[in-house]
């Protein structure tokens with residue numbers, strides 16, 4: 001038996017580093033000048049057989065130079081730099097000596113040191129068994145004992161696609177109430193920057209992208225895709241040059257920031273993960289979902305509870321009796337978690353006051369929160385609490401006591417967004433206060449679930465008197481992550497929902513310490529279809545919180561049937577957000593039945609494999625299959641009907657031609673070949689907002 005090829009290897013004679021995953025090979029070669037250069041990322045092949053990558057000095061105007069694994073500013077390099085440094089004498093850039101490699105398990109480190117200055121870098125790579133994802137990051141160390149080094153840019157990694165006939169870029173854009181809109185556009189010969197300058201991941205762009213040659217489809221074609229695990233400001237620059245190469249470099253921070261690296265200090269970047277998929281956009285998404293479950297989420301195997309949250313129903317108008325009435329109804333319907341949202345604390349009767357004062361509002365909860373928490377538990381539900389720990393209103397005891405705790409520049413007017421300022425978690429005392437406060441709440445009220453919200457971006461960032469003020473952009477985010485990690489460690493049962501005014505902070509960094517994300521404040525089911533479609537490019541359905549709310553929808557005014565609202569929300573982690581006190585008995589009964597049905601398909605939605613489908617006639621669908629292919633749930637939606645045409649049968653491309661499947665609701669049995677190649681008749685009801693859930697079980 002030949003020995004299995006190791007997942008990670010380095011051949012010192014060839015200067016060749018190779019990472020192997022089930023569907024790809026990634027290879028780097030150390031150039032004669034000491035710089036690691038990209039060699040291959042794509043289908044399996046023997047990289048040793050590939051020609052040496054050319055260095056920029058090999059031809060005038062560097063026409064054939066191979067891309068660096070992390071481009072520095074020296075030499076004939078004119079594209080976007082992944083590392084920009086300045087030494088005390090004014091010299092910029094780095095010229096590397098390659099010191100060697102280090103391999104441990106699935107991890108490879110390429111060790112570099114500047115030839116003349118006290119700067120060392122490690123380019124780090126990690127692969128995990130059974131996954132096509134390559135995780136990359138950089139560690140930059142000041143190895144001297146003298147003057148600090150100024151870092152203007154430190155990316156996690158640069159990625160390079162092979163030369164393709166053309167390039168197309170898929171990415172996510174949006175805004176508040178319209179997050180995760182998938183855009184798929186021809187990539188211009190230019191530098192295209194995707195970024196957030198907001199100090200949070202942002203509603204407007206997400207640090208995920210996919211690249212293909214313009215011909216990939218949901219089911220076929222080669223796709224290269226990357227995602228940055230960072231919840232603060234970030235920047236990814238995609239560079240397509242006129243010669244036909246496309247590279248992209250990305251990491252934390254936006255342009256114009258600089259960090260001071262003190263002697264002996266190391267800067268660690270977040271992980272920038274990438275994968276190659278030969279199976280189209282659907283294959284790429286499934287590979288991401290597997291990665292998020294196996295390597296990112298803290299407790300991926302636990303079911304996400306059906307939650308009730310009254311925010312849309314009551315707004316700030318919360319009190320003990322009203323919440324209890326809603327809790328009793330939610331429990332009757334089958335909810336498993338009751339979340340008390342904004343308005344329960346301090347002087348919070350609107351968005352002008354109270355943030356920062358995390359004690360129950362006496363007029364609303366005269367005996368504190370304990371009676372509500374106990375009653376929710378007695379009703380058989382877990383108890384959840386909304387917090388926005390990074391924020392403060394000027395009208396709060398916290399601000400009056402510590403006006404200097406907010407992120408501010410003393411000589412600039414402070415911008416208030418939603419009437420609030422942001423606390424500076426980069427200050428250890430503030431981080432400690434936030435951790436203490438949250439820890440107290442969790443203990444005092446037996447909180448099972450924290451909804452951690454953040455409703456503004458960073459402005460007037462400054463740290464008066466601090467020698468390295470821009471560190472704030474890194475340190476605040478790291479503190480948010482650290483507090484979440486500590487809370488989870490100290491309270492093993494506690495679960496956290498990531499939220500930032502809807503989906504403003506959803507990324508692989510925050511998901512490493514949370515269980516799900518509030519996808520969007522927009523709960524209109526028609527809008528949600530495209531929001532959920534974009535979300536699913538990277539994130540699995542179990543992380544996608546989806547509520548059924550009232551109709552007409554509060555954001556859009558659109559009226560939709562309860563069943564349609566449920567079916568759309570059942571494609572993720574189902575929740576309820578309507579004013580149940582106003583639902584009719586018939587609606588409550590219908591909701592009870594649909595929640596019970598959701599619980600039946602929950603293992604498929606939350607732990608199965610997702611396939612995105614379409615059929616002529618405006619139908620889109622999501623198909624969830626169990627890992628063994630035995631059980632299937634398909635949720636199909638047709639938001640608008642056109643000309644009264646019947647929609648075409650939905651082809652279930654993920655089924656097995658040779659198997660037989662039983663429709664659990666109609667009793668029909670089908671051959672897999674028929675369902676795959678002809679499709680299933682959905683028999684959607686006439687009119688707009690039609691939907692159907694199809695459940696299939698393999699019978700042979």
Ligand code: DGJ
Nearest residue numbers: 311341342453501502521
């Ligand atoms: C924004 C969130 O996205 C909403 O769900 C809600 O929690 C409000 N904040 C409360 O202020």
